[in-house]
Amino acid sequence: MKNFIFFTIILSTSFTNSLFAKLPGIKGSIKNAQNTPVEFANVVLVMANDSAIVKAGLTETDGTYLFENIPLGQYKLLVVQLGYQKFYSEAFEVKESPQPIILKEVVLEESAINLKEATITAKKPLIEHHIDKTVVNVENSVVNAGATAIEILKRSPGVIVDNEGNIGLSGKSGVNVMIDGKPTYLSAKDLYEMLKNMNSDQLSRIDIITNPSAKYDAAGNSGIIDIRLRKRQDVGLNGSINGSYGQGSYPDASGGINLNYRKEKFNLFGGYDYTKGYYYTKTKLARRFFSDGSNTLFDQSTFNKGNYTNQNFKGGIDYYIGKKHSFSAVLRGNFNSNYDSTTSTTLIKNTSEIVDSSYITDNINNSKWNSLTGTLNYQFKIDSLGRELTVDFDKAKYDNGNDFVFRTNYYDYNNTVVKTEYATNDQPATIDINSVKLDYTQPWKKTMKIDAGLKSSFVTTDNDVRYVNYYGNEAVLDTGKTNHFNYKENINAAYINWTGEHKKVGFEIGLRGEQTIADGEQVVNNETFSRNYFQLFPSAFLNYKFTEKHMTRLSYSRRIDRPGYQQLNPFRYFLDPYTYQQGNPNLQPQITDNYEASYTFKQLYTITFNFSHTSDAMTQITKQNDSTHTTFITTENLNSKDNYGVNINLPIHVTEWWTSSNNISIFNNTYQGVSSVGNIDQSLTSYFINSVNSLEMKKGWSFEVSGYYQSKMVWGTWLVNPQWSVSAGISKMLLNDRLQIRVNLNDIFFTQQENSTIKYQNIDATFSQMYDSQFVRFHVSYSFGKRNIKTKNHSRGPEEEKRINFGRQ
Template identity: 35%
Template sequence: MNCKRIICLLHCCFLLSIPAIAQQVGTVSGTVLAADHSPVIGARVELFKQDSVVGVIAAGEDGGFSFTKLSFGAYKLRVGAMGMAGYQSETLLVSADYPEVKVPAIVLKNDAKELKAVNITGKKDYVENKIDRTIVNVNSLASNTGANALEVLQKSPGVSVDGNDNILFKGKGGVLVLIDDKPTYLSATDLAAYLRSLPASALERIELMDNPPAQYDAAGAAGVINIRTKKTRNAGLNGNAAVSIGQSFYPQANESVNLNYRVNKINLFTSLSYGYNQAYRKLELTRDYFDKQGVPLSYINQTLYFRPKNNNGNVKAGLDYYLSPQSTLGVVYTGTYSSSKDHSPVYSNLFNGARELDSVIVADNVNNRKFSNNGFNLNYSHRFDSTGKQLNVDLDYVRYSADADQSFNNDFYSADKTYNRSEKTIANLPAAINIYTVKADYTHPFRNNAKLDAGIKSSYVSTDNAANYFNIVNNTPVVNYDITNRFLYKENINAGYLNFNKSFRRIELQLGLRAENANIEGNQQGNKERPDSTFNIHYTSLFPSAYVSYKLDTVGKNTLILSYGRRIGRPYYQDLNPFVLLSDKYTYSSGNPFLRPQFVNNFKLAFNHGSTYSFAVIYTHLKDYQSEVVQQNGNIFINSRDNIGTVDYLGFATSLSLKPANWWSVYIYADVFNNSFKGMLYTEKLDISAVAASVDFSNQFVLGKGWSADFGGYYSTKRTNSQFTVDPLVQLNAGVQKKIWKDKGVLKLSARDLFHLYENNGAIGHMPNARGTFHNIYNSEVVTLGLSYNFGKSSDGGSKRKSGSSEAEQERIRN
């Protein structure tokens, strides 16, 4: 009985205490205004308790802010906005007597001294180092005027582009390229075309991550490159427009406009860009053929000219609807449209083993191609309270379609130029890819500087590619069943992740784990001469990641960062397609249905001295390395991809940021690394080890009265990648700009590849009875004049931009 009474008494005490407990929370709210009493949208509002940050929010469209669910105690506010004097409140007491503290309107005054400082030093550093990424601020270099996104990438630290438009990061292929956190769903060729159509004036920054956190898809063996586009985020109509014209071998032009209109609960935004160029490329190839004893059998040299006329358009449009101060519903459409027309003559000289001319082939190849990429995104975001608890949900559908019409006309001549015969082949190559993704991410901050991120994602991909080849016989198309094909592919990937972040006095810790389950089915449909073939693949993998940052001093000037991550490199969708594509009479390409994913373990130890100096040691081990390979079949070279074995990468990277004078800033990045390839290449053992290095540098000059300039470039030594050896690459760039129209406009003149030094040359080896060389000459020497103009208010606060749930699927589409 006594026990029951005690329990009853405790129960009553608990019930009586509920009102008191419920009242142990309060709010702090207010409004931030400018000197003219207009709201300061996006002002940064920080709430402190005993010198610890409780929460940080941005002022809303009416300048208002509110911190909720606060425990009783003493607080202070700190408010700031660009170009305005900062504000710090007196102590604010949240108690049972005053649970709701309404702060009088906070008026921020213009700070002339601060504004002056911003005009002089407000430009962001060209490169910034963070715990898990390196940030490149695109607009810091005037020489980026008139450039496109691919050219800007080539100037970024550790990034290079090979002769086949593959993007390499710190000497490694297989990097995942995102646009605003969303992949492009494009092959290497189409991705390069898209990036060439995206003007630098539309870019904000580039994030380079060789060891990305668990929030990102595990795809991308070499890491992740995230390209952030510009966003205008203020009330009313805001935006920017840019136009540039350039001259190389042929003229080129780019135009872009970025608009944002925000009123009440609705935010509308759109960005449009269009680019035209006629590229130029001269490719010289040589091929030596010999028997098993090394006796020369034949020799071929070829000269190919490419002059494609490219038209590219990009559009992004969307709407954000603010359901409440905590919830936003958005919809985004992203479209890419491209067409290319190329008339490429090919001259082939065939020699016997004694290097005596045997015959000549003159080819007239035509390749007309167009593709479109249409993406639709529905997103929802909810912020639960001022502490940062947030849920984001994305639904995406993307449709990629392409169509190419090709013709190969070959005229055969004897050594004395006597006409012998002609061959003609035509082809139609349609392709369609549908991608569906759903994704949810949740962020949960804890007290004492800790945070947990969790999320799930599921994607479904279906592809349909066809290659229809016809030989023209007596002016009649006859199906070539040897290479005519249709390939169907389906893929479902389900993933979930956890990522925990905790800051201590001198240590910052970030731990992540991602799990992915893949289910794949491929079907090569047969024809009259070839049977059907199918394959099925199922696997589940774990991808841990970890970062530990340690401050070597109390102010955090010197830090050590140790990181680890496991990643996967999945094949491009078309790389699994076994059918053959023609490039010319002696060059084919083919997929490999047995191509396996490659798995990567990355380790990195870095030392940072503020933003001035950094040094890193990097080790990477790749298993089942996917390499581009060339196989000999008679006189024909067949390009494909295969798992050749393992690669061990050991590299050292360093960066230095100097300011020799108030008007002069210097940034230098350099790396040196050794790649060791071990495995089997066809029937031969492959054991190659090679050292390579690269240097990127930039100089920025602030000349006064709105004038600024920059000069920079990059150099890379000879590199080896399985069968391929690439000669050194070098390029120098310069630019000058002048601010006009009360600093709202910028006029820029830039020159890239000043001395026409950039060429992509090399050799192909490790074939049983052949070897080859290649020599590429591009229209990389370009002079560009550009004009940009910003209108409306400029600020960094305000609306969000959702890009969608897709993180890796778009990056795996290849021709």
């Protein structure tokens, strides 16, 4: 079998080699009036008809530039450099040619602007839609100023975040969230905590990839969300300071600093920010229990109030050892603490909804969430043809903990206390992550290349939960609620990815193999389980460019979602005496096959049809015991989950100063299978609309308004009611665009509230939650040092060059 696959690849490569020919290239040079080469000038190739950006780059030290593999058509050239006037060329045609087309030498005229005051502002639109991904440019957003990563994701096209912190794309759960291209390996709850404590001033952009290639980890059935942190590329010493103050029902405030020092071979960078805030949530949960022809209603109201402190830092170095070798090291830390108090009142009502009894639980929680992450990277550019070797070492440690103190008073129908219970619950947890990755790129006949790589990751978790009951002055360990769970996971992966293009056709074929070795141990009960399995994950992409305005794309990928360690831990996490969560050690990974077909018009407007089939779909199941009146949530494998839909991106340039980015996602989720509580067959068609409008006004003023609407949708066994929200912000640039003042109002109409219901088998429940989502935030940032004189970016890939917009034109 292995020989057959190898022979097939070699045979296909030879065939494609003979079939595919190189597209023309464009080359030229930039000089000034003194006949001196202009180095590191920004050169942009745009379409002649609508100025859509095709490629962009920088001139070399001798003033030359080269664009390869340019599709046939009409183009113009734009050149921008500090201290010179902007240059536009006349339209020219790219025809079939075995040699690069040499353009007329460009001579830039000096600008009368004071060089000390001049800047070139690389301003990108807030949302960019590429053929393979959607990009949210966080640092350009007015509304997102001072927001958390979770708040930004909720405003992003197609992204859905539920009340449990689960993140989905286009109605599908199972997103692989990465930081700077690195997996986080965190559970949904821990990931939510990390993103909730990450400020927008740390973020550069968010890449949303719905159908990743074999080069990426196979985890994440609905795709990848890659959060990219800021790192400036300007020469010399530069930096920024920022501060914000927000006021809703309760206040929050933050401040931070970022520094960067760059010379030709070195780039040193670092940053620190501090946030202090207060919050609240109000939750209502109504559950009916049926027994002997009667029903009992548990009507529960919960109020939670707390405060938090977050500290984040990042530091690193890039070292360029000549033109071929580069080395980088990054250390990132997050130190977060939280204190909250919760009061939960539950009224127990009979069939006539008359209160028979009640109980009130007071809960105080001190929690911490600390992490330290280190990355080492080595890059070797073997030759000028594009051969490249990259090695990454990553190490991370997460230290989390919750200390709960419970007091529950039970009352009779006269509201007289009949019993009081005291308990404490300590939940320390640690996660250790180590990974090493090697990637190699081999160009082939100029129009093709092969990428191959290896990766191994090792994850160890230690979760020690102790539950203690107090009877007077006596403390008694509750062995039924105490557990120590250890989990180890090793994933070994290898991939090969083959890409090529010929005139109007482009393709990408990949195959990834991953071996998973996992061991779990429940120490208290001396129970263990082991897993060892190997799976293949193929991917394929085909692009066809009819004309410069019309393009189609077909894609397929196979993905996996492995159970999180908390989902495998059979221990019960109690929320109150009658409500808890429990893991399932028999949970199996789910496998998803994703299919997409898209059409793009004018490189701007895109419509994508998608279908995915998930086998062994991991689904959150709610169970209840009518006799004991307990409700608990666990995760089980259903036979299948199908998702199909259409996604439409509509960027509209309303006027020269008003742009609107709009996304419409219509999808159907169907869950089918047999769970431990019976047959499940749920299906519903839903839609999600997201719109961001940006207005660039005169004298440094800009305005932004964004909103979304999420229709009723099915999420496992729950039916989630519609939700919508509108936010707006205004910004003013001062002091030669160094000082920016932003004011934004979040959730203007206070509608960002969550409501859901569940009715199946013996379960009849409703859930609602509201929090401090309506607030005004003031944000100030100041940039200092040298700016916008670029040096070579050794790490910049093609995706960063797809769209560049200089200044306010």
